[in-house]
Amino acid sequence: MKDLLNLITPEEALYLLKSNFNVSLKAAEIELSQAFGKILAKPVEAQENLPPFSxxxxxxxxxxxxxxxxxxxxxxxxxxxxxxxxxxxxxxxxxxxxxxxxxxxxxxxxxxxxxxxxxxxxxxxxxxxxxxxxxxxxxxxxxAAGEDFKEGEVVLEKGTRIRAQELGVLAALGYGRVTVYKPLKVGIISTGDELVPVETKLKPGQIRDTNAYLLVGRILDLGMQPVYFGIVPDKFEELMKAIKAALSETDIVLLSGGTSMGVKDMVVDAINSLGTPGVLFHGLAIKPGKPTIGGGINGKPILGLPGHPASALMVFERIGVPFLSYLSGLKSSYEPRVKATLTINLPSKTGQEDLYRVMLTQKEQNYLAMPLLGKSGLINTLTRADGYVIVPLDLEGLHAGEEVEVILF
Amino acid sequence: MKDLLNLITPEEALYLLKSNFNVSLKAAEIELSQAFGKILAKPVEAQENLPPFSxxxxxxxxxxxxxxxxxxxxxxxxxxxxxxxxxxxxxxxxxxxxxxxxxxxxxxxxxxxxxxxxxxxxxxxxxxxxxxxxxxxxxxxxxAAGEDFKEGEVVLEKGTRIRAQELGVLAALGYGRVTVYKPLKVGIISTGDELVPVETKLKPGQIRDTNAYLLVGRILDLGMQPVYFGIVPDKFEELMKAIKAALSETDIVLLSGGTSMGVKDMVVDAINSLGTPGVLFHGLAIKPGKPTIGGGINGKPILGLPGHPASALMVFERIGVPFLSYLSGLKSSYEPRVKATLTINLPSKTGQEDLYRVMLTQKEQNYLAMPLLGKSGLINTLTRADGYVIVPLDLEGLHAGEEVEVILF
Missing domain, CATH: 2.170.190.11 (Molybdopterin biosynthesis moea protein, domain 3.)
Structure with missing residues (x-):
């Protein structure tokens, strides 16, 4: 098996992706009642003083x-x-x-x-x-007249996600229609000879396509539009065909799997042979998630995620969420984080980010963060995780009793 | 104006509502790909050992x-x-x-x-x-065979909300279809002679119906189905007609507004005259939100929220979210909270919960919670709030520099 060389950090990977790919979403004017969760494509000004009279x-x-x-x-x-x-x-x-x-x-x-x-x-x-x-x-x-909003004042910036509060303010300002970005279309391809559709009775060595559903859920949660292109076996021609189809219909493609021998190279070769810039990085200094591939073709990015569901999820959280949020036109993405006390020591290599999924429990006034350990490849820990903890690049680990920041799912 | 007597605490109000009304949602079997955000109506067991072979x-x-x-x-x-x-x-x-x-x-x-x-x-x-x-x-x-999931093991409990992780696990377990509750249908009625539709040019004394959009947004965010019944003027017969229409089509009705003189009594009279139990409480020991009404008719609850958008939102967060979550069949509702340092003193009356909306900013390793003060009736603070802080019933206030829990919107 070829060694993964030139590991780069998650921040370097994000920088490479952002500097090679841009928001190119179309804007559309829609009814305010349809705008929940969408992202403003233009700043919104007060069209009049509010209230107009004292x-x-x-x-x-x-x-x-x-x-x-x-x-x-x-x-x-x-x-x-x-x-x-x-x-x-x-x-x-x-x-x-x-x-x-x-x-x-x-x-x-x-x-x-x-x-x-x-x-x-x-x-x-x-x-x-x-x-x-x-x-x-x-x-x-x-x-007083204009005390709530002054005519001409910018009330909401371009790139704001429309929550309930923004819907209310837009209604108060008289906007029955708003201009928002079309939701990012995200193509999903699952690769691997071992993968079978969900309702299949498993034969030895087969596993059901779990990553597609995991990714569909996360993409819906981000207010984006997932498009599933099915399971592709480990054959170069079929992989090429699936990537081409996904690129032609979507704004970004997420590939997952292909962990068996030699297949990672196949994904790299496919991306490189389809256009420029091709593969930008292959190998991230994070665990899990080391064999991640990032690149793209003719302005559309492709992310190659690991095949193990728990690893695919962690890479998606660490790289996918901020990158997709950026592509979707979101001004700032807000990750809710809570502070919690770590219950056990978490080892880490320096020069590598270690991501540990944790379960939160309340103890008096504080939260406890209990890492969900277990063999890689097990997925029963997925549903018990409330969030994850990052052990930074430069640390050799975190100690039991330390206060850590848990990034919530 | 009649005084609001017999104020009850938010917890007492929730107890009264929950003990008078129950989940009565129908369950339906749907495609797994449609299940994101839905709530499981049956526990999910592993149908086989997973993996089936070592x-x-x-x-x-x-x-x-x-x-x-x-x-x-x-x-x-x-x-x-x-x-x-x-x-x-x-x-x-x-x-x-x-x-x-x-x-x-x-x-x-x-x-x-x-x-x-x-x-x-x-x-x-x-x-x-x-x-x-x-x-x-x-x-x-x-x-090993069965190491991830053992045949017959309950993997997900009834009442679990299906996030991305649950979608993935359901796929791995071979569930192409799942049985979920139908989303709670929430009727929304805005009352008040002063209210006009969103795209209306305002005359003196008029305001645009802001609460309907605010509530539609929050209900969509909770994965429920909002149904808007329009603006009803302060006329008893029209109010009765609207409440009847909403009750016949939805599972719970949210009324908001009717803050001008004598109108609160009209809402109370309407609820009491339509059936039992009628009004359960009128007046909450919270600020904002004191004139809140809770009750219901023939098994369907009605909440009467204040007319001011910021007040309506706060009552919805404090009472509406936990009660609607309960009605929707959710096993446990999870409110993300972060700890932050209060930047100014927050006064409060003992015997009354004070809810303050706050903006969060990061300062070194900590969050600062900056209360968004201002005249009641202003809504420009709505979009700047990241969450809110509760000053408990028994405290006379919170001090600048204290660590507080911010409940995130």
């Missing part, structure tokens, strides 16, 4: 604040009541000094008023007069 | 471990080579003492062998003989 935040009386200065329960200030502003009504009159108007939460303040006295701090003196028992400051209980 | 994890020679004991580079053990087991081949012969067979990663071990010597630790002596230069232990470089 608005009360309480039920009470709109007043000119100065009129209320000095008001107390014993010596209330009396103001002339000029009626009521109904919800959605335009106040078409101007208040003079010593006057007040009844207003409800959300109501628009008439000219001549700058604040609202809460109804609890007033009493009806007679039909035309209210008694104010507490002073208000100018602007109190009011959201 | 399997090599390396390229090398299958041997009987005892034959290799004592082997060194200077004094290798010589074994008779009985040929090769191709990938996917059934080994139909039995090895005797002193014999070895060539095997590849994933290959099935023949009878009479219990371990695999890596090819790197051997040399070809002659055509029929290999020299083993290191001993192996029984089971070394082998995954």
């Amino acid at each position: 608005r009360s935040t309480v039920d009470g009386y709109a007043v000119f604040a100065e009129d209320t200065f000095g008001a107390t329960e014993t010596f209330p200030v009396l103001l002339k009541l000029r009626g009521e502003i109904g919800m959605g009504e335009v106040p078409e009159f101007t208040l003079g000094p010593g006057e007040a108007v009844r207003i409800f939460t959300g109501g628009a303040l008439p000219e001549g008023t700058d604040s609202v006295v809460m109804v609890e701090h007033t009493e009806q003196f007679d039909e035309e007069t209210i008694a104010v028992m507490r002073p208000v400051a100018p602007g109190e209980n009011v959201i | 399997r090599s994890t390396v390229d090398g020679y299958a041997v009987f471990a005892e034959d290799t004991f004592g082997a060194t580079e200077t004094f290798p053990v010589l074994l008779k080579l009985r040929g090769e087991i191709g990938m996917g081949e059934v080994p139909e012969f039995t090895l005797g003492p002193g014999e070895a067979v060539r095997i590849f990663t994933g290959g099935a071990l023949p009878e009479g062998t219990d371990s695999v010597v890596m090819v790197e630790h051997t040399e070809q002596f002659d055509e029929e003989t290999i020299a083993v230069m290191r001993p192996v232990a029984p089971g070394e470089n082998v995954i």
Whole structure:
């Protein structure tokens, strides 16, 4: 078996990929109701002041604040009541000094008023007069015109992922349609003579195609579109045909498997023979994931992941997630991380990143990170993992009792 | 305005809701490829031993471990080579003492062998003989039959959400179809005379229906199905009609708004007049979110959320997410939390939970949680929040510099 030479670090691999391939996604204008999870392809500005008019935040009386200065329960200030502003009504009159108007939460303040006295701090003196028992400051209980958003202000940047909160803000700003990137199309090819479809009864030496489903799930979770190109046996011509088909229909191709003897070279040869730049790296200084291949053809990247599901998943997390997020136009990808106390020693070689999947448990105020060890090739640990811990390149390991950062799945 | 009496705690509210309403979702068998994000309605067992046959994890020679004991580079053990087991081949012969067979990663071990010597630790002596230069232990470089999953073992429990990892394991176990709960259908009604559709040019006192989009986003994020029933003005008959329509089509109804005078009572009256149990609570000891209403009609729950988007969101996070997760059949809902250092003092009343939205920033090895303060009713803080902090019922506040748990959005 040929040795894997020239191992590069995950950061170097990401740099190589990002500097060779770019976002080339088309943008499309879609209904706001369809935009959840999508990525903004243009910055969003406020099209108007929001609120467009000064608005009360309480039920009470709109007043000119100065009129209320000095008001107390014993010596209330009396103001002339000029009626009521109904919800959605335009106040078409101007208040003079010593006057007040009844207003409800959300109501628009008439000219001549700058604040609202809460109804609890007033009493009806007679039909035309209210008694104010507490002073208000100018602007109190009011959201001024443009205080929430100013016309022309950039509210959401290009590359923002639209969560529920962004949907709400876009609705408030009056955007019934938004321009977003089309989701990244990710081709998935599983290679290996030993692979069989899911519902097959296994013969010796066969395993069911697990990686395709694992990758489909992760890609859906990232809001992207997986396209599965099936199982390809370890034959050069069939591999070439599958890669070509996937490249023509998708933005990036994920290959996995081909761990049996000599097959890694076949993947390398196929990528190199199809175009430029071909293979950019073959061999990563991470464990698991050493035999990873990165490269691409005519502007479309290809990642070759290991065949073992647990290894394929870890390489996908470490390299695939940040690279795919970058290609999808996402401004910044946010990985939730929690701090936890390591329960056992984790050995590592210096010059190699070791990735350990862990299970989190709560102990009093803290989390414990329990590494899920076991023979490589076992997959029963997959579903118990909450996240993973990285032992950095320059360390010989981490010690039991150390605080570590767990990157959540 | 009628005072809100009998405030109950969020935990009491959740208890009341859970003890009055149950999961009543139908299960359906679907294709595995469609199952991402769904919840298992039945436990999943291994249908067979996995792997079904003992399997090599390396390229090398299958041997009987005892034959290799004592082997060194200077004094290798010589074994008779009985040929090769191709990938996917059934080994139909039995090895005797002193014999070895060539095997590849994933290959099935023949009878009479219990371990695999890596090819790197051997040399070809002659055509029929290999020299083993290191001993192996029984089971070394082998995954035994059933070592990953034992036939009949429960691998995934009922109520498990299917992530990528679960998809992979289900594929490995041969499940091309799985039985999952139908996604919870959540009805959304926005109430208030001041509300207008998203693309409307605002008149004074009007605001665009922001909560509907906010809630649609959160419900999609939870893997559930939102159904929007539009904007209902503050008229009793129209409110009744909308609630009836939503109840007939969905599993739970979320109402939001109706914050102007007297309207809260209208929602209470509507819920009480439509059936039992009617309103279970009206008023929560949380801020924001005090005027929340909880109840239901004939087995279907209704939650009445505040009208302010930021308040509606916080109540949805605190009460809605755990309750909807419970109704959806989820075994345990997992809220990612990170520890962070609070940047300013946060005041709170004892006997009341205060929820503060915060922005997270990294400072050296730690996160800082910066509360997003501002007038209630402003929504520009929504998109900057990464999560929120709870000041518990029994505390008068939290201090700047304290370590807090941030529940991530």
